[in-house]
Amino acid sequence: MGFYIALLLLSLVALPAAIWFARDALVARLNPWVWAVWGFLSVALPALMLFRLDRLLGEIGLLGATREKPWGGIIGVSIIAVGWFTAYMIHKKILKPKRVATIGTSLNYVGGWLGSLIYQLFLSAGLMLVIYGRDTYRILEEVCPLEPIGEKLFRCAIASTPGALETGLMIIFVAGCLWAAIALGRKTPSAIRIAGWVMLCLFAFGFLEAIDHALEVVMSDDPRALVTKRQQDDIGSTQWVWNAIWLGYLIRSKRVREVYGRNFWGSNESSACSVPT
Numbered sequence: 001m002g003f004y005i006a007l008l009l010l011s012l013v014a015l016p017a018a019i020w021f022a023r024d025a026l027v028a029r030l031n032p033w034v035w036a037v038w039g040f041l042s043v044a045l046p047a048l049m050l051f052r053l054d055r056l057l058g059e060i061g062l063l064g065a066t067r068e069k070p071w072g073g074i075i076g077v078s079i080i081a082v083g084w085f086t087a088y089m090i091h092k093k094i095l096k097p098k099r100v101a102t103i104g105t106s107l108n109y110v111g112g113w114l115g116s117l118i119y120q121l122f123l124s125a126g127l128m129l130v131i132y133g134r135d136t137y138r139i140l141e142e143v144c145p146l147e148p149i150g151e152k153l154f155r156c157a158i159a160s161t162p163g164a165l166e167t168g169l170m171i172i173f174v175a176g177c178l179w180a181a182i183a184l185g186r187k188t189p190s191a192i193r194i195a196g197w198v199m200l201c202l203f204a205f206g207f208l209e210a211i212d213h214a215l216e217v218v219m220s221d222d223p224r225a226l227v228t229k230r231q232q233d234d235i236g237s238t239q240w241v242w243n244a245i246w247l248g249y250l251i252r253s254k255r256v257r258e259v260y261g262r263n264f265w266g267s268n269e270s271s272a273c274s275v276p277t
Helices: 001-026 032-059 070-105 111-145 153-159 163-184 192-218 223-232 236-251 254-260
Strands: none
Touching: 001 032, 001 070, 001 111, 032 070, 111 163, 111 192, 111 236, 111 254, 163 192, 192 236, 192 254
């Protein structure tokens, strides 16, 4: 089971590269499906081979000590970094020259980091729904373990779902992420304002949640219980960092200015005045 979970996570890591390569291939008038496969394999294949090598060395006892935390996490991140470096080199040496030969150095297309942002917005919406469903199911098992399947199940599920505030925020954030992703993909004039405010709200909520976790660690008398809770909430408590990075991207990106004619937070500089790279 652990191996299949690792494959799933690796697929999620490699999928942005597939989208990145496909978008650039469309601009360069190449087959996007072929280049999407190349992008996916350029990240997944080297990482998968290195993960298998790490597992083999661990089985024969050469990496037994390094597989424990924090070395295990460092090795995992390093392996994924090798995969992404491979994708970067393939893009730089092969795909990018084809794109430049077709449209020059213009950034006026939805690709690159902008395409990755759209992917993350869709992924964030899906993760919010999965996490909410997981938490609801756990509460359902604890509160109503003996409820029969039938008409009582609906009543029990409604009564045991997370609080109304959390449910309302989840619905708003999921709708906001999907709205922003679709607007960015369709290049609507209001897309940057929508995406910027969604990122700003997610950043503020995640930052406040991280502060709340820190206060719990300081004030709690039972560190072991907090470690378990912290592990369960790791995704939500660290997501604010990524939202801050993407917010800065929307404010300063030349590609955003080229595609939408403005950046977030009042920069209305014309795309004709931007400097292509």
